[in-house]
Amino acid sequence: MNESDYIKVFAPATVANVCCGFDVLGFALDQPGDEVWARKSDTPGVTISAIEGISGLSFNPEENVIGVVAQKIATALDVPFGIELQLRKGMPVGSGLGSSAASSAAAAYAVNELLGKPFTTEELVVFAMEGERVASGSAHADNVAPSLLGGFVLVRSYDPLDIVPLGVPVELYCTCVHPLVELKTSLARSILKKEVPMQKAIRQWGNLAALMAGLLKRDYNLISRSLHDEIFEPERAFLIPLFKQAKQAALDAGALGAGISGSGPSIFALSATEERAQQVKNAIEQVYASSGIELNTYVTQVPEQGARVIQQPSLHAHA
Structure with missing residues (x-):
């Protein structure tokens, strides 16, 4: 060949x-x-x-x-x-x-x-x-x-x-942690409600529009305030072991925001610097350290x- x-x-x-x-x-x-x-x-x-x-x-x-x-x-x-x-x-x-x-x-x-x-x-x-x-x-x-x-x-x-x-209008680093557990996309989608309350929808639209503005204005504070899922994450969080603890650890370590990557089980967190993204990685790994759940972890720049x-x-x- x-x-x-x-x-x-x-x-x-x-x-x-x-x-x-x-x-x-x-x-x-x-x-x-x-x-x-x-x-x-x-x-x-x-x-x-x-x-x-x-x-x-x-x-x-x-x-x-x-x-x-x-x-x-x-x-x-x-x-x-x-x-x-x-x-x-x-x-x-x-x-x-x-x-x-x-x-x-x-x-x-x-x-x-x-x-x-x-x-x-x-x-x-x-x-x-x-x-x-x-x-x-x-x-x-x-x-x-x-x-x-x-x-x-x-x-x-x-x-x-x-x-x-x-x-890539603003420099961002992503910490991705993949707990090695099985989670089918079909299950993650099947549990979602077909209708969304008006007030939640309004807050979600506001977050998405503000996230776009934060990226284009290079406003890390606005990006951080906007990285919030009003609708879907609350319904899916229980599918991922220790998700809430891992997300809180990422925020406590200085991440701009964190959430579920796609339909999971991977968790992502965005940070303004590579050093901070590494700190976030360490914090999330600590959450899973005694859980018996193996992880694949990545720290990368958004290319x-x-x-x-x-x-x-x-x-x-x-x-």
């Missing part, structure tokens, strides 16, 4: 919802993330020849998000040759950090590069959303958009799709760039 034949792409994990931005706001992380290799093939259609870093994922391109995304792009362009894909998972499934989105975004970016960049990165969001549809049953963009574009991204509308990239071409050794195809 000639490594030079491949386009190799990394796409990062993401934090979605960001407290007050349920299903409409997300931001990228520096790490962890997924890697996808793509090359032209004489075999018709899309094939997946290798998967590393995780077991149990399907090699069927109609069932794996990277195959679905690649096929959508190939069909849109009537590509006359086959596309071979390989995947290296660098993050666990079901973490609340956009695992399927990272794979979908990496596949979209890699195939687009392979085909000579016929689509802008923003245009790739629509294709990456199809991977999310396969993974969760819903073609949402609050993870795939920041994974592709980097920084913060607001989804103003789904019909029609209207993505608003905000970039300006999302998916990108990389140079890595090629994978070995499975027998």
Whole structure:
């Protein structure tokens, strides 16, 4: 296998919802993330020849998000040759950090590069959303958009799709703590109420608008005051062991705010400096120290760039 034949792409994990931005706001992380290799093939259609870093994922391109995304792009362009894909998972499934989105975004970016960049990165969001549809049953963009574009991204509308990239207007560091417990997105969504009291909705709208203003005005105090989920976090908090204690520890350690990443079980906290983010990490780890629950922890800056071409050794195809 000639490594030079491949386009190799990394796409990062993401934090979605960001407290007050349920299903409409997300931001990228520096790490962890997924890697996808793509090359032209004489075999018709899309094939997946290798998967590393995780077991149990399907090699069927109609069932794996990277195959679905690649096929959508190939069909849109009537590509006359086959596309071979390989995947290296660098993050666990079901973490609340956009695992399927990272794979979908990496596949979209890699195939687009392979085909000579016929689509802008923003245009790739629509294709990456199809991977999310396969993974969760819903073609949402609050993870795939920041994974592709980097920084913060607001989804103003789904019909029609209207993505608003905000970039990284203010320097922020994110502490992510992933308790290694199973929490299905379907369960986390099923417990949410279908109707929201007017007063809670008003406070939520105010927080989201103020968070956008705080980012753009570089007002850390306003960002901190706005990182509050009036509606969904109170209903989901009990699903994550020691969540309330971990959140309070993060705030006591100086985080601007903290909450549930996506549908959980990961917890995120935003800080103004890397030193503070490390202190927050230590404080949350202390909460879990005697719980018997293992953790994956990350401290990263919110990056300006999302998916990108990389140079890595090629994978070995499975027998």
